[in-house]
Amino acid sequence: MHYESYDEYDAYTHLPGMKQRVMREVRATGKQSTRSKDEPSEWLTSQVEGEDELPITYGAGASEERLLREALTIFYRDNVITEVVARVKGGKEANVYCCRAHPKTGMDLIAAKVYRPRIHRTLRNDAMYREGRMILDEEGKGITRNERTKRAIAKKTDFGQEIVTFSWIEHENDMLQKLHAAGADVPRPIAHEGSAILMAYYGDVNQPAPTLNGVDIERHQAAAMFDRLMWHVELMLAHNCVHGDLSPYNVLYWEGKAVVIDFPQAVVALKNPHARRLLQRDIDRLAQYFARYGVEKDTAALGNTLWQQFMDSEL
Numbered sequence: 001m002h003y004e005s006y007d008e009y010d011a012y013t014h015l016p017g018m019k020q021r022v023m024r025e026v027r028a029t030g031k032q033s034t035r036s037k038d039e040p041s042e043w044l045t046s047q048v049e050g051e052d053e054l055p056i057t058y059g060a061g062a063s064e065e066r067l068l069r070e071a072l073t074i075f076y077r078d079n080v081i082t083e084v085v086a087r088v089k090g091g092k093e094a095n096v097y098c099c100r101a102h103p104k105t106g107m108d109l110i111a112a113k114v115y116r117p118r119i120h121r122t123l124r125n126d127a128m129y130r131e132g133r134m135i136l137d138e139e140g141k142g143i144t145r146n147e148r149t150k151r152a153i154a155k156k157t158d159f160g161q162e163i164v165t166f167s168w169i170e171h172e173n174d175m176l177q178k179l180h181a182a183g184a185d186v187p188r189p190i191a192h193e194g195s196a197i198l199m200a201y202y203g204d205v206n207q208p209a210p211t212l213n214g215v216d217i218e219r220h221q222a223a224a225m226f227d228r229l230m231w232h233v234e235l236m237l238a239h240n241c242v243h244g245d246l247s248p249y250n251v252l253y254w255e256g257k258a259v260v261i262d263f264p265q266a267v268v269a270l271k272n273p274h275a276r277r278l279l280q281r282d283i284d285r286l287a288q289y290f291a292r293y294g295v296e297k298d299t300a301a302l303g304n305t306l307w308q309q310f311m312d313s314e315l
C-alpha cells in the first residue's frame with residue numbers, strides 16, 4: 001500500500017475549491033472576513049472544531065482527519081454521509097474511503113474518492129491524456145483558455161497547476177455521470193464538490209470489493225465477463241471516450257459482476273491523437289487477464305473493428 005505523509009494536505013486550503021467554498025460561506029452569511037491571508041477562515045475553523053463534527057471512526061492520523069473534514073464535511077452537513085468508517089485504499093492520486101450513507105439516500109454505504117493535492121506531480125504523461133480535452137473549472141464548465149491561463153498552464157505556475165488539478169477531478173466526475181447515464185457498469189455517482197467524488201460503494205464495511213486482478217473467477221464466467229467488458233469499451237467509444245487505463249486493476253469484482261472505475265485519464269477519442277493506441281492497450285490488458293481462463297481473442301482484430309465502426313459512425 002502506498003500513501004505519502006499527510007502533511008502535504010496543508011496545501012489544500014490554498015486550492016481554489018477551498019477558496020470558493022469559503023467565499024460562498026462569506027456570501028451566505030454576509031460576513032466579510034477580516035482574517036489575514038495565513039489565518040484559517042472562521043468558517044474553516046468552525047468546520048473543523050465545531051460540535052457537529054463529521055465522525056471519523058477508523059483511527060486516521062491528525063493530518064488525514066483534517067483533510068477528510070475539509071473534503072467531506074459538506075456532505076455530512078447535507079445529510080449524504082454520516083460517518084467515515086474505513087480507508088479502502090490509499091492510491092497515488094487519491095484515497096478512497098468507505099462512508100456510512102445517510103438514510104435519506106436509500107443506500108447503506110458510499111465510497112468517497114478524495115484527491116490528493118498537487119496530483120500533477122504523480123500523473124505521468126498527463127499532457128498526453130489532456131490533448132483534445134477541455135480544461136474544466138470547478139463547476140465542470142470549460143475554462144476559457146485566454147493567454148494568461150495558457151501561459152500559466154504551460155509554465156506550470158501554482159495557478160496553472162491548480163487549474164489542471166481541478167480539471168482532472170472534474171473530468172473524472174463528468175465521465176462517471178455520462179457513463180452511468182448511458183447504462184455502463186460503473187458506480188452510481190452520488191455527489192461531487194472540490195476534491196471529493198462520492199459514488200456507490202461496492203463491498204461490505206470490512207471487505208471492500210476486490211479488483212479483478214486479485215480474484216480467481218470461475219472458468220465458465222470468463223468468456224461472458226470479457227464480452228461484457230468489451231461491450232463497455234464499445235459503449236465508451238460510442239460516447240467518444242477511451243478509458244486509457246483499463247486493466248484488471250481498475251475493475252471491481254462484486255457479486256459476480258465486473259464494475260469499471262477510475263476515469264480521470266479517459267481521453268476524447270476523436271480529438272486525442274493517442275486514442276487509437278490507448279484503445280488497443282486497454283483491450284490487450286483485459287485480454288491478457290482473461291487468457292489465463294482460456295479466453296482466446298485476436299485483440300488486434302477486435303481493436304481494428306471497433307475503431308473502424310467508430311470512425312464510420314456505426315457505434
Ligand SMILES: Nc1ncnc2c1ncn2[C@@H]1O[C@H](COP(=O)(O)OP(=O)(O)OP(=O)(O)O)[C@@H](O)[C@H]1O
Nearest residue numbers: 089091092093094096111187200201202208261262
Ligand atoms: N466505488 C468503489 N467501491 C469500493 N471500492 C472502490 C470504489 N472505487 C474505488 N475503490 C477502491 O479504491 C481503489 C482506488 O480507486 P481508483 O482506482 O479510482 O483510484 P486511484 O487513485 O487511481 O488509485 P490507483 O492509483 O491505485 O489506481 C480501487 O482500486 C478500489 O480498491
Ligand SMILES: [Mg+2]
Nearest residue numbers: 091249250262
Ligand atoms: Mg486505479
